[in-house]
Amino acid sequence: MNRIEAPSLKEIDKINFIEPRKVLIGNIAPFYSIENHGSDAARIELFFKAGTIIDRPVLASLCSGLLLAGTSKETATEIHNNIDDLGGFFDINLSQEHTVVSVYALNDQIIPLLTIVMDAMHNASFPEAEIEEQIADKKQRLRVSYEKVNFLCQRDFQKRLFEGTNYAKVTEIEDYDSVTRAEIIDFFNSYFRKGLLKATLVGRLQEEQLREIEQLLAPWAGKEVTNNTPIFKQQKGNYHIEKTATVQTGIRIGRMMFDRKQEDYHGFVIMNTIFGDYFGSRLMKNIREDKGYTYGIGSALAEMKDNGYFIIGTEVGAEVAAATLKEIQYEMTQMKDQLVDKEELELVRNYLLGQALKSADGPFAMMDLFLGVEMHGLDYSFYNEALKKLKLITAEEIQSLAKKYLVWEEMLVITAGQQLID
Amino acid sequence: MIQFERFELKNGLKVIFHKDTSTPMAVVNTLYDVGARDEQEDKTGFAHLFEHLMFGGSVNIPSYDAPLQNAGGESNAFTSNDITNYYNVLPAQNIETALWLESDRMLSLAFSPKSLEVQRSVVIEEFKQRYLNQPYGDDWLLLRPLAYLKHPYKWATIGKSLQHIEEVQLDDVKAFFKKHYNPANAILCISGNFEFDYIKQLVEHWYGNIPGGIKPARILPQEPKQTEFRKAVYERDVPADAFYYAFKMGERKSEEYYIADMLSDELGKEKSSVLYLKLKKELQLVTDINAYILGSLDQGLFMISGKMMNGKSMDELDTALWEVLDTFQLNPITAQELKRLKLKIRTSREFQEQGLLNRTMNLAYYELLGDANGINEEHEIYNAIEVEHLQELSKQLFVKENCSLLQIKATQSHE
Numbered sequence: 001m002n003r004i005e006a007p008s009l010k011e012i013d014k015i016n017f018i019e020p021r022k023v024l025i026g027n028i029a030p031f032y033s034i035e036n037h038g039s040d041a042a043r044i045e046l047f048f049k050a051g052t053i054i055d056r057p058v059l060a061s062l063c064s065g066l067l068l069a070g071t072s073k074e075t076a077t078e079i080h081n082n083i084d085d086l087g088g089f090f091d092i093n094l095s096q097e098h099t100v101v102s103v104y105a106l107n108d109q110i111i112p113l114l115t116i117v118m119d120a121m122h123n124a125s126f127p128e129a130e131i132e133e134q135i136a137d138k139k140q141r142l143r144v145s146y147e148k149v150n151f152l153c154q155r156d157f158q159k160r161l162f163e164g165t166n167y168a169k170v171t172e173i174e175d176y177d178s179v180t181r182a183e184i185i186d187f188f189n190s191y192f193r194k195g196l197l198k199a200t201l202v203g204r205l206q207e208e209q210l211r212e213i214e215q216l217l218a219p220w221a222g223k224e225v226t227n228n229t230p231i232f233k234q235q236k237g238n239y240h241i242e243k244t245a246t247v248q249t250g251i252r253i254g255r256m257m258f259d260r261k262q263e264d265y266h267g268f269v270i271m272n273t274i275f276g277d278y279f280g281s282r283l284m285k286n287i288r289e290d291k292g293y294t295y296g297i298g299s300a301l302a303e304m305k306d307n308g309y310f311i312i313g314t315e316v317g318a319e320v321a322a323a324t325l326k327e328i329q330y331e332m333t334q335m336k337d338q339l340v341d342k343e344e345l346e347l348v349r350n351y352l353l354g355q356a357l358k359s360a361d362g363p364f365a366m367m368d369l370f371l372g373v374e375m376h377g378l379d380y381s382f383y384n385e386a387l388k389k390l391k392l393i394t395a396e397e398i399q400s401l402a403k404k405y406l407v408w409e410e411m412l413v414i415t416a417g418q419q420l421i422d
Numbered sequence: 423m424i425q426f427e428r429f430e431l432k433n434g435l436k437v438i439f440h441k442d443t444s445t446p447m448a449v450v451n452t453l454y455d456v457g458a459r460d461e462q463e464d465k466t467g468f469a470h471l472f473e474h475l476m477f478g479g480s481v482n483i484p485s486y487d488a489p490l491q492n493a494g495g496e497s498n499a500f501t502s503n504d505i506t507n508y509y510n511v512l513p514a515q516n517i518e519t520a521l522w523l524e525s526d527r528m529l530s531l532a533f534s535p536k537s538l539e540v541q542r543s544v545v546i547e548e549f550k551q552r553y554l555n556q557p558y559g560d561d562w563l564l565l566r567p568l569a570y571l572k573h574p575y576k577w578a579t580i581g582k583s584l585q586h587i588e589e590v591q592l593d594d595v596k597a598f599f600k601k602h603y604n605p606a607n608a609i610l611c612i613s614g615n616f617e618f619d620y621i622k623q624l625v626e627h628w629y630g631n632i633p634g635g636i637k638p639a640r641i642l643p644q645e646p647k648q649t650e651f652r653k654a655v656y657e658r659d660v661p662a663d664a665f666y667y668a669f670k671m672g673e674r675k676s677e678e679y680y681i682a683d684m685l686s687d688e689l690g691k692e693k694s695s696v697l698y699l700k701l702k703k704e705l706q707l708v709t710d711i712n713a714y715i716l717g718s719l720d721q722g723l724f725m726i727s728g729k730m731m732n733g734k735s736m737d738e739l740d741t742a743l744w745e746v747l748d749t750f751q752l753n754p755i756t757a758q759e760l761k762r763l764k765l766k767i768r769t770s771r772e773f774q775e776q777g778l779l780n781r782t783m784n785l786a787y788y789e790l791l792g793d794a795n796g797i798n799e800e801h802e803i804y805n806a807i808e809v810e811h812l813q814e815l816s817k818q819l820f821v822k823e824n825c826s827l828l829q830i831k832a833t834q835s836h837e
Contacts, residue, residue, distance in 0.1 A: 358511065
């Protein structure tokens with residue numbers, strides 16, 4: 001038998017994108033649902049405008065942590081008991097632009113669960129004792145994070161890259177000392193009440209149950225804030241955060257980019273995959289698989305509302321941190337100076353096609369894929385464009401994108417750890 | 423109910439096939455019955471380092487990842503104290519690429535010296551990243567040798583020290599492969615929208631002529647029954663004191679495992695759990711506290727761990743914790759509490775089974791436990807648990823002589 005030659009490959013001919021059912025909650029906020037055939041698992045996600053950029057981040061952080069912390073009638077514990085009785089779970093995630101409340105349960109428990117959560121939020125009383133406890137917990141968690149080089153460089157990267165905008169704001173320990181209960185309540189009233197921007201459901205529910213959810217959520221529906229998009233300046237330069245007694249150094253490198261509506265977007269994603277966004281990328285091949293400097297390194301085009309940024313991240317042995325920076329710079333130069341060869345481009349094409357197929361596999365993945373375009377006001381035609389670009393892109397185009405964007409001198413470079421050794 | 427079919431090749435390879443008509447993807451999962459517990463005490467961390475080398479090219483194919491990526495797929499692996507598990511996820515129409523790659527590295531590796539040198543460095547960086555350069559990162563490196571005196575669970579999968587990884591020779595790699603990586607020591611599990619006959623024919627084609635080996639006998643040092651309370655205290659440059667109570671519990675295949683799993687949920691999983699309510703909400707001794715079990719194949723650990731609130735002492739916590747555990751032993755939980763524990767287990771399970779990869783890995787793991795169908799029987803085992811079972815087990819587990827306590831004392835001070 002022939003073990004030398006690879007079996008022949010078959011092209012992916014199509015990807016099925018499923019359009020979610022859409023209705024408006026309270027005539028304002030979209031509610032998207034996708035049916036989960038053949039499973040009893042149901043998830044509802046609620047997107048509130050209460051992100052960290054909307055006010056002092058410490059308020060978003062505390063408020064989101066206190067949503068289920070008690071009402072005038074029930075303690076936090078009683079609320080959690082009620083959630084547990086339904087076999088349900090919830091989590092609350094805070095990002096720069098949203099607070100996302102997610103609830104998980106079996107189909108027949110999801111509406112009772114949502115009812116408990118919305119009721120607890122509607123009547124949230126923000127008890128003093130709960131606030132104090134939350135502050136003590138968050139302070140401690142932040143102190144633990146301060147010990148991580150990864151956290152230190154990521155945070156400094158954020159502060160410098162977004163300088164002059166709300167995106168640069170972070171929470172420090174002392175911020176927790178100046179917060180009052182009235183401010184938290186005020187934040188809640190401003191950005192949670194009438195602050196629900198969209199909701200999603202993945203599950204198997206009847207039409208009347210969907211309407212029941214719409215009614216439950218209707219009082220919360222609100223409009224997207226239409227204040228002007230902040231103006232980001234390109235930031236560059238090298239900065240080091242000294243942390244002694246560390247055996248690895250954290251590295252973040254990047255620059256402001258653009259969002260999915262920009263014409264270079266699709267091409268840049270393909271170029272970036274080659275450069276640093278899969279296991280066989282240039283960065284991985286050189287810095288992990290040839291030099292053994294790190295357990296992992298990657299680059300990405302991160303997305304925000306109406307904007308985006310490029311970021312390279314890794315943690316490397318303290319003694320090879322400076323050498324790693326040189327290698328990253330070298331790989332950027334290679335992308336600019338050399339045409340990607342046919343074989344590598346073909347591999348990345350096939351790889352990305354396979355990943356696209358995977359990212360559309362199953363109702364939960366499909367909802368995430370849909371939200372990826374919805375947040376930019378786009379639809380599935382965006383992905384079809386991406387697939388088309390994947391088939392047509394040339395090595396020359398990739399090179400010109402690298403020349404345009406992978407410019408070392410224009411990058412912001414943050415390191416955290418021991419002093420760099422040259 | 424997760425449907426599957428199984429067959430075995432003449433060389434001893436066990437194969438499970440799980441059909442899913444709803445997905446365009448396929449998963450090829452290979453579980454090797456070898457983990458860190460099979461290492462020699464002076465060569466720890468080896469099973470995991472070896473896992474990295476499995477991606478360094480096989481006897482006929484110079485690169486593992488590139489052909490798979492070219493087929494639209496991705497691959498990864500993990501090593502635990504018990505097993506080493508490799509998986510490929512790729513578009514179903516290209517499944518043969520995964521079988522070609524996976525069968526060739528079962529046949530033999532390239533054993534390239536360069537691969538050993540590089541992966542040695544990569545694993546050393548992984549060791550630093552996960553265990554040395556993180557606050558509380560070395561907790562399990564300290565706890566394992568306290569809780570286990572003889573059994574190889576006394577070292578972590580990453581190894582006892584960087585030195586063991588630095589000393590590995592290519593001959594060690596070859597010997598390890600020869601002993602543990604053969605069809606008789608593996609379980610292959612394939613899933614996707616295929617016909618059984620097609621999978622059978624493909625597997626026979628790619629794996630049929632791999633020479634059958636001998637499944638290595640596993641004779642591990644037995645852990646003597648613990649008869650004394652053990653305690654170790656370490657100082658670390660961290661912001662808060664941390665504590666780890668480890669209680670010996672039954673092996674994975676015992677009924678006790680399931681009861682302990684449920685007991686840990688009741689004691690310390692959610693914000694309605696016993697320990698959270700008493701030690702955090704009421705006494706405000708801790709900032710977080712959790713109870714959980716290690717699902718290890720041999721005798722496991724029931725863990726209670728957390729971090730102290732600044733200004734509170736671990737002695738106060740110790741007294742309070744034992745009081746809670748003593749009280750718990752005397753007061754059975756209510757039928758309502760039991761019901762919700764079971765419902766929560768069902769919900770979690772429903773979500774876990776969403777993913778094709780999860781289902782595929784789990785089928786292979788249950789086959790290792792004795793029967794892939796165990797995955798479908800677990801629900802009944804949980805359902806049969808009664809209040810008294812939890813009661814009895816808590817009496818048996820939560821005694822001082824069954825406990826090893828690790829305390830991390832913070833040298834940083836904060837008001």
